[in-house]
Amino acid sequence: MPDEPLELGEISFSDWHAHTGKLAEVGFLTIARRLPSLVSQAMGIAWRASPRDTALAITLNLLGGVFTAFGLLATTGVLTALFSAGPTAGRVMAALPSLALVGAAAALRAAVQAGAGWAQARLDPQVSRLTEERLYGLTSRVELAAYDDPDFHDALQRARLRGVAMADSVVSATVDVLTAAVGIAAVAGVLGVLHPVLLPLLLLAVLPDAWAMVRSAKMRYATLYALIPAARRKWIIGELLADRAPAAEVRAFTMRGFLLRMYDAVAKVEQDVMLGLARRQTYARVAGEALSGLGAGAVYVALGVLLAIGAIPLAVAGTAVLAIRSAQQSLATLMYATNRLYEEGLYFTDFLEFCADAERRVPGSRATPMPAGFQRVTAANVTFTYPGAEEPALREVSVEIKRGEIVAFVGENGSGKTTLSKILAGLYEPDSGSVHWDDTDLREVDPDELRLRTAVIAQDHTRWPLAARYNITMGTDKGEPALHSAATVAGADEVIAALPHGYRTLLDRRFKDGHELSGGQWQRIAVARGFHRDADLLICDEPTAALDARAEHALFERIRDHADGRTVLLITHRLASVRLADRIYVLEHGRVTEEGDHDALMARGGLYADLYTLQATAYR
DSSP states (O other): OOOOOOGGGGHHHHHHHTTGGGTTOOHHHHHHHHHHHHHHHHHHHHHOOOHHHHHHHHHHHHHHHHHHHHHHHHHHHHHHHSSSSOHHHEEEEHHHHHHHHHHHHHHHHHHHHHHHHHHHHHHHHHHHHHHHHHHHHHHHTSSSSGGGGGGHHHHHHIIIIIGGGHHHHHHHHHHHHHHHHHHHHHHHHHHHHOTTEEEEEEEHHHHHHHHHHHHHHHHHHHHHHHHHHHHHHHHHHHHHHSSTHHHHHHTTTTTTTHHHHHHHHHHHHHHHHHHHHHHHHHHHHHEEEEEEEHHHHHHHHHHHHHHHHTOOHHHHHHHHHHHHHHHHHHHHHHHHHHHHHEEEEEEEEHHHHHHHHHHHHHHOOOOOOOOOOSSEEEEEEEEOOTTTTOSSSSSEEEEEEEETTEEEEEEEETTTTHHHHHHHSOOOOOOEEEEETTTTGGBOHHHHHHHHHHEETTTTTTSSSSBBBHHHHTTTOHHHHHHHHHHHTTTTTOOOOOOOSGGGGEEEEEEESSOOOHHHHHHHHHHHHHHHHHSSSEESSSSSTOOOHHHHHHHHHHHHHHHTTSSEEEEOOGGGGTTSSSEEEEETTTTEEEEEEEHHHHTTSSSHHHHHHHHHHHHH
């Protein structure tokens, strides 16, 4: 119904503004106190990215300040000569040496500024690469359970969308702050020599504008921070409207109008919030510029008074005017760069905080070596709860898998089968209880070492946008015989033979010469991926979900043949496939309720017998 109210959930208007008070108390002094830390962090990143370019940018900017001061002092000599008594030609000739010094200072300042700009331009891509590698290095190492934590998702969103993108901007703004500060220091020295009262008066012309910039930055960050859930929801709805995967169902269920209504509802509220932000920022800027104009007028009135009472000569006053204008430009640059550094530094801090949190979620180093193999894998009293969940997914579960066995986990949806298999594969760590390979506690071994010894054929396998070869080898190429053997056992060789470029075919239609597979074809590729690993423990989680009956039967026969001497854990709802398993564990609501082989469980008449009979009856 077009007038039906929409349930927007986490992106309701009030939720968008749940964090607007975060920066409400932040003032200019807070920003000033925070700048040294931001400068230090930015320079640390820049130094790690390129010590040479960082040192070059700072050194050349310092030299630029020196030449600025030298040029202003030389200007005093020029004006003194021009304002002295005598013929015009004589005064001009007297001014030439100082004028030459002014020109030389200007030329040298331009040269070093160009060099500093070159060094800074070189820094930007190096900083971007360093921060991106750090982010994705951490996201690929954190414990898998982190991805089930909504707080982690929000922090990752901020770090990816704004934080990492701001790293090079923060470094650039930091260099600009240092450059402007050097310029101000140079001019301040000159003004202090000319007359000490000029410098504090100059601050009156700039500080109001600085206040406006800081206030505007605060408003913008608080608003965008609060709009993160909305941005995420808009992105999700946009993907549903524009992505290939849901395109068929969007049309089949005539979802276009509903999704557009939902998108517009989110976008409308977001638009209203951003329009309000623009209005408040304009008020702040107008007030700041008005006060800044009054301050500038006060500076020139004071300069006129000093001239009138003879406190400074005319030549010094002329130099002071130039110095004031130069200082105003430097101060304006400093305020702009400070505003930019603070605003972008807030996003950059999100990136740093995410990295710190992610590092805490990375499993620590473990010295116990992974055993060469096992005689049995045991899970004892394992309990596990997903982040944010009220009830455990597993409750004191104990299972045993002996070497060379085919063991099956069965049960209804949500019973904990996949969760338990991920714990056995080292993807999750239990909250309590333990998992052992013989006498080795898996908490004491490197998770990556464990994962190299296990292979998982997942129900929700990834469709990697890579060549068919890499979709099987996953970066651990063991040569052509191993590749072809795994593909043949899984039946993926027939899929690849039909591809235009064989194993070199890119399996993603979004790219040029890319090719798309059906669900069943992708499933065969995923099975080949697991077989190629040739691991001590092979976990098959619904490996035939997308296959037709003939292909399913053939695949299970191949798994049994492939399991000769290997250990296989099979998770499936199709109980006819587990009849020949050595042992079957039945899970219900996170607990193991039955255990035994097919005949024993059928004789028991419990949940397994009910489910098996129900499926068997459907085929009679």
